[in-house]
Amino acid sequence: MRHLLSAADLDHATAVHILDTSAEMAKTQSREIKKLPTLRGRTVVNLFFEDSTRTRISFEAAAKRLSADVINFSAKGSSVSKGESLKDTALTLHAMGADAVVVRHQASGAPHRLANAGWLSAAVLNAGDGTHQHPTQALLDAFTVRRHLRGTAAEPDGVGDDLAGLRVAIVGDVLHSRVARSNVDLLTTLGARVTLVAPPTLVPVGVERWPCEVSYHLDEVVDGGPDAIMMLRVQRERMGGGGGATSFFPSPLEYTRQYGLDARRLARLPEHAIVMHPGPMNRGLEISADAADSPRAVIVEQVANGVAVRMAVLYLLLAGEREDEA
């Protein structure tokens, strides 16, 4: 693995290997001393062109737990706001000796450009590009699902296993969601069956070519007994000006009635089913407080698993000799 740009690039064996490595990383995070010396002397740059708190601090925590040096570069108040191009930013980071660049960008494909344009020798990790991909989120979701639904007494993290036969429903604003795209790719690779649930206005063009089913009716899917249900945030900031969200659905109240996870729908889910959300949540819109705070919600655990998964990815990209040096 040279870069991590898309969940679709991961084959079954690589995906399971990343999850297994994450399980070992997760174990070290329950120790009193959480820091490992593994990436001492390596430099990780967080290059964020889009606002993000969770993903950035998660990557920052992961890199620091592995003893890498972390440089945070956010577009606001930086050379980018003075008009610097992506190329010049990349050349600057290269000159500063970055070993890995964690990039979030509002344009789909920006991480791919960074990785392949020859501006940088660093490993590039996609931390979310436009409405395209967010592979580490999919990995942490897969890790969380595997742990809860495949874990055994001997292997609480389900090490070595995949998600064959599990059914996962992904509900909400699929159109603007890189989380949904990445999850469809990765969960399907791992053998799960994914159903997307969204109002017709929030389903992307070309979805019929994705390896998943699509439904417009949350109640039907809930009664079908999914093993995990993942609620997506309604991304109002991407829904354009003026009416914002209401250009995609009549009113927030109607959205909640049709596509929100409330206590009633929660009670109808199978007993073992887990409730997930990539965060940040719009409580009262796509998920009610009852569902978000229920014991079946693993939303806070997803955050903890995010650090372990990002440690694993950094380890696998940075610890060994670089493929181009070999």
Added chain:
Amino acid sequence: MTAAQAPGSREVLGPPEIGRALIRIAHEILERAHGADDLVLLGIPTRGLPLAQRLAATIGEVEGVDPEPLVGALDVTMYRDDLRRHPTRTIGATSLPDRGIDDRVVVLVDDVLFSGRTIRAAMDALTDLGRPSAVQLAVLVDRGHRELPIRADYVGKNLPTSRGEKVAVRLVETDGVDSVRIEAQ
């Protein structure tokens, strides 16, 4: 088994020799520690772990205690100093006995002692996990060529080798057969 025998390789320890060496080491460990009360045997994956389990089984038999809480695994991958010189290594499992390692005598167990770098990494890993009262080292084979000031407390067999040779340890648990061979490169 025949497939594993490269031309020019010779067996230096067979199943009976390995068994006798481990029984002797188990007794030496017990003698030094005055019993099994504070002992923890940590095997370094891959082949240190079954060796630690066998030592614990013998100690359990002699002392009449349950061997299970005596054994753990200590993966040192993330503490190695040569990570950048190899393709990415797979991280193994670390598991400590429930009682932990604080104020106990930890015996690290590995199959071959060579440069000493693995043991250096293991000692760093131990520091992050707790504070043992003492750390000792048991190895099945000491082949020399140390690169660090490290010495084993318990040795199954001292095996003079040249740097070009390879010492191949095979164990029933991991390879289906007990043998130690020297293979010319």
